[in-house]
Amino acid sequence: MEVLSLFFDGLLTAIQPYHLLLITFGGVLGTIVGMLPGLGPATGVAVLLPITFSMSPTAALITMAGVYYGAMFGGSRSSILINTPGDGAALAATFDGYPMAMNGKAESALAISAIASFIGGLISVVFLIALATPVAKFALKFGPAEYFLLMVAALSMTASMSKGNMVKGFIATLFGLMISTVGIDAQSGIPRFTFGILELQTGIDFLVVIIGLYALGEVFKAFKAINEGKKIPQKKFGRIWISKEEWQKTWLPILRSTPLGFVVGALPGAGGTMASLMAYNNEKQFSNNPDDFGKGEIVGLAAPEAANNAASVGAFIPMLTLGIPGSGTTAVMMGALLMLGIQPGPLLFTQHPDVAWGLIASMVIGNFVLAIVNIPMAGLLVRVLSVDAKILYPIVLGLAFVGTYAISSSVVDFFILIIFGVLGYFMDKIKIPTAPMILAVIVGGTMEQSFRQATRISNGSLGIFVESPLALALIAITVISVVYPAIKASLAKRKAKTV
Amino acid sequence: MEKQKTNFDFLTGLITIVIGIVYGIMSYMLKRSPMGNPLSPSIFPLILACGMVLFGIILLLRSDLETTKRAFAQIKATTTAKDKLSHQMIFATVAAAIIYAFLFERVGYVIATFLFMSFMLTITNGKKWLMNLLTSLIFSIVVYYVFSYLLGVILPKTPFLNI
CATH class of the missing domain: 1.10.287 (Helix Hairpins)
Structure with a gap:
């Protein structure tokens, strides 16, 4: 099998000592950022992206995979120990993880979260290996019209599934698309929305938008936590491992939650938050003692952790094969790829199979290394957390600025960074989700180009968007993604009224 | 109600x-x-x-x-006093960041960053001067060194000293 040999080539590259060192290094840094209250994998990757500049694409990807996994592990640490999730996906880990730590079972909690994440991630990579090439091959059949509709479908799914309110999800998406139109129009050479500012002619770099929303915006939100006093985590641990009974209880839920997480993660917009919450609720329904959930039930920690990691791998399918990131974190990872001059999409697997499979292989290794690093070193890493968020938040800010400068070598981008940081804070206040906006900023350019290519082929007629069966199917998906949640919500409302 | x-x-x-x-x-x-x-x-x-x-x-x-x-x-x-404090902190951060942007290319990375970090740490960490100044100094020098020499990213040099 060609796929397997490519994957093993990737594995061989990833386990070179230099690359192992990079994964560990990235993983430890990612864990530290991920452990900071309020900062999750997206922020971790965004802030630590500049350390990969000047690395070769392979080395950079391997480091980022380490950071990504590190931040996910770090997020569950702070969920379990101080009841503060790093991001939405780590939220479910607080339900039973924190009560476990309170009941004196922090060791089991830390161990099972690492074990469940590891198993969930590993099995999902097998799914990914099986699915990536067929999906990429299928996507090669897409013409510009289908590609445009695919992005419309992905964005509308993201918008309609975003937490809170669907209308606000669409507003965020459209705003993100607007941001992507700033700069000189590639086809006509006409500057658009630059307000006469020279630096805006090259457009607003989506990495700056990401760093602004995630690093600055999240730190702004976290200021509140600083003022409310610090929660002191447990620092002394016994042997971090689980008992035989605990394993017997959790292995089946872990295996059940993995495919669920993977599928949910592969859908654009759903991502780790929804996957982990679904896994949690599922296991609660399967359980003989559903009342134990929320009081330190180990299954209630194992299932969402497995699902979360599985979802994070599943999210790589649309990102790598279609060039459409399904979540904030994969959007940042896609930013990292674009930064290295690699365009994710169907062609990635035919033109740069080494990069695609190298990334997938480094996910496996990253998962492995992080599980090893996190179990014995949890005590040490947690001590880093207690260093003091008050010192670490300014450092995150400092890194955000130097990272921005490294991207563009221009201080004009500092102002863009500040604007988006403040915007991120206010968007949270008025409850507009940021993830759809980021996805839109990233795919906006390609989306417009496909739209214009399609209309040029058809001489301006919009008929091209309804010509092929594939296009019609994509339109149907878009319509369903909008109508279904609306109907569901109104049904729920009616039900609530009659009760 | x-x-x-x-x-x-x-x-x-x-x-x-x-x-x-x-x-x-x-x-x-x-x-x-x-x-x-x-x-x-x-x-x-x-x-x-x-x-x-x-x-x-x-x-x-x-x-x-x-x-x-x-x-x-x-x-x-x-709005509690703590919320007000967080708002003031955000405002101060934005103001500091704007000044940082103006100083960045004029006085060089190390000095601008040292000032920015000292200010930020004073906001978040309080008046623990020694700790704050030391952290800022180490951060600005280490980041400068790592980016210019290890990562090959050119950061603005300090005038006169040319480092």
């Missing part, structure tokens, strides 16, 4: 409509393309503008002014 709903949807809807209209006008006013369809650079933005206005109107229709008024009143009523 039933808890009354509060949200900023009315205001958000209004802002959305205004952004949509302004963006739409700007899109229409764009220079015409010299080749192909003269409107081609404007079509996609115009679609976005229409969408923005549409969703703004939907949001506006589904909310009401009273809810937003209540939300503002609620914020006023429930």
Whole structure:
């Protein structure tokens, strides 16, 4: 099998000592950022992206995979120990993880979260290996019209599934698309929305938008936590491992939650938050003692952790094969790829199979290394957390600025960074989700180009968007993604009224 | 007493409509393309503008002014001293960041960053001067060294000293 040999080539590259060192290094840094209250994998990757500049694409990807996994592990640490999730996906880990730590079972909690994440991630990579090439091959059949509709479908799914309110999800998406139109129009050479500012002619770099929303915006939100006093985590641990009974209880839920997480993660917009919450609720329904959930039930920690990691791998399918990131974190990872001059999409697997499979292989290794690093070193890493968020938040800010400068070598981008940081804070206040906006900023350019290519082929007629069966199917998906949640919500409302 | 709903949807809807209209006008006013369809650079933005206005109107229709008024009143009523402190911290950070941006290329990375970090640490960490100054110094020098020498990113040099 060609796929397997490519994957093993990737594995061989990833386990070179230099690359192992990079994964560990990235993983430890990612864990530290991920452990900071309020900062999750997206922020971790965004802030630590500049350390990969000047690395070769392979080395950079391997480091980022380490950071990504590190931040996910770090997020569950702070969920379990101080009841503060790093991001939405780590939220479910607080339900039973924190009560476990309170009941004196922090060791089991830390161990099972690492074990469940590891198993969930590993099995999902097998799914990914099986699915990536067929999906990429299928996507090669897409013409510009289908590609445009695919992005419309992905964005509308993201918008309609975003937490809170669907209308606000669409507003965020459209705003993100607007941001992507700033700069000189590639086809006509006409500057658009630059307000006469020279630096805006090259457009607003989506990495700056990401760093602004995630690093600055999240730190702004976290200021509140600083003022409310610090929660002191447990620092002394016994042997971090689980008992035989605990394993017997959790292995089946872990295996059940993995495919669920993977599928949910592969859908654009759903991502780790929804996957982990679904896994949690599922296991609660399967359980003989559903009342134990929320009081330190180990299954209630194992299932969402497995699902979360599985979802994070599943999210790589649309990102790598279609060039459409399904979540904030994969959007940042896609930013990292674009930064290295690699365009994710169907062609990635035919033109740069080494990069695609190298990334997938480094996910496996990253998962492995992080599980090893996190179990014995949890005590040490947690001590880093207690260093003091008050010192670490300014450092995150400092890194955000130097990272921005490294991207563009221009201080004009500092102002863009500040604007988006403040915007991120206010968007949270008025409850507009940021993830759809980021996805839109990233795919906006390609989306417009496909739209214009399609209309040029058809001489301006919009008929091209309804010509092929594939296009019609994509339109149907878009319509369903909008109508279904609306109907569901109104049904729920009616039900609530009659009760 | 039933808890009354509060949200900023009315205001958000209004802002959305205004952004949509302004963006739409700007899109229409764009220079015409010299080749192909003269409107081609404007079509996609115009679609976005229409969408923005549409969703703004939907949001506006589904909310009401009273809810937003209540939300503002609620914020006023429930803001604690700690919330005020966080707002001041955000404001101070933004101000410091703007000054940082102005100093960055003028006094060089190390000095600008040292000042910015010292200020930020004073905001978050309080008046633990030794700790703050030491952290800022180490951060600015280490980052400068790592970026310029290990990562090959050119950061603004310190004038006169040329480091």
